[in-house]
Amino acid sequence: MKKIGFIPLRKGSKGIPNKNKRKMVGRSLFTWVLGEAIFSDLDEVVVYTDDESIIEFIKKEYHWTNKVKSLLRSKESASDTASTEFAMLEFCESINYDFDVFCLLQVTSPFTKKDDINTCLNKLDIGYDSVLTVVNTHRFLWNKEGEPLNYDPFNRPRRQDFEGLLIENGAVYAAKKEIIQKHKNRIGDKVAVVEMPEESLHEIDSEADWLVVENLLMERQKRQKKSEKITHVVLDVDGVFTDGTITYTKDGEHTKSFDMRDGMGLEILRQYNVEAMVMTSENSELVAKRMDKLKIENVFLGVKDKFTLLNHIISQKDITLSNIAYVGDDVNDLTNICSVGWSLTPNNATDIVKQHADIVLSKNSGAGAIREACQFIMNYNKRF
Incomplete structure (x- = not known):
């Protein structure tokens, strides 16, 4: 039928x-x-x-x-x-x-x-x-x-x-x-x-x-949020990995700045069997190269409907939204921020996201926010 x-x-x-x-x-x-x-x-x-x-x-x-x-x-x-x-x-x-x-x-x-x-x-x-x-x-x-x-x-x-x-x-x-x-x-x-x-x-x-x-x-x-063990952390890029600024030349995008401490935090998190994924609305070759350096396999570039894609991912991995921690900073992250098990946002995120996130981090984006988020996830998972 x-x-x-x-x-x-x-x-x-x-x-x-x-x-x-x-x-x-x-x-x-x-x-x-x-x-x-x-x-x-x-x-x-x-x-x-x-x-x-x-x-x-x-x-x-x-x-x-x-x-x-x-x-x-x-x-x-x-x-x-x-x-x-x-x-x-x-x-x-x-x-x-x-x-x-x-x-x-x-x-x-x-x-x-x-x-x-x-x-x-x-x-x-x-x-x-x-x-x-x-x-x-x-x-x-x-x-x-x-x-x-x-x-x-x-x-x-x-x-x-x-x-x-x-x-x-x-x-x-x-x-x-x-x-x-x-x-x-x-x-x-x-x-x-x-x-x-x-x-x-x-x-x-x-x-x-x-x-x-x-x-x-x-x-x-x-x-609809529930407290369950965090198995995956999903991260936005601009305004999370970076401070949100981009330098351009006449040939287009030139540089983005990343904090090395964030990379270390994700490496440690991986040792605790928490998988990191990246989901960004930008389609950037620089981002792809940086995530390859960090050995993050699941990198989704150019995504506008982040919530539907996230639901597709959890159905493929046989997990729930409650197993997800999400780090975002702007309005296009808002549905995910409101829906996942734990949502975290840098201290310099937009006001609307800070209003609805579970955790407002003390660090700014591109200045250790992800490292701080990783530490929270490790501490939280201890109860499981």
């Missing part, structure tokens, strides 16, 4: 400019859903967009998986007046409905997890022809005429005695092929509902919404 995920993206956004590409906790908004879809039970994930820069981004960023495809949608399907169903059907017809299950994923719902997607897919195996995600809200609803819709105000129930009301949160929709063909719609005749946390009801239509969702996401990631 072929299960295909479908993520429609439009270049334009009136409420929040460039919303889909804007950094949410240091990652492009659309990558939150895309990353979860990659690790779900979907067989293929299609990003359908009129933004060629996103198509190019996906080709470069997710080269390690053959599960993701990006396709250019028509101008008609990407207009302000075109419905999501219009884009869905345009795509389905272009591939002659070559799937058994169609799963629509909305990027404006970054709270979606792979388990939510899988639960929806599983519902289609037990007699339902379509499924959608909902939130159980315990709010009391009224209409414009001042009439209560879901409770008796003269017999106000306690929250724990109130069943609440299920509200569509617009995150995940799944349907069998014949339903899409018959109804030309994301929903069919026998619909199942899958509950998601109440926080997923938040929509991102304004700057205020953005701030609320971003903070909720950071707190969610931090709540």
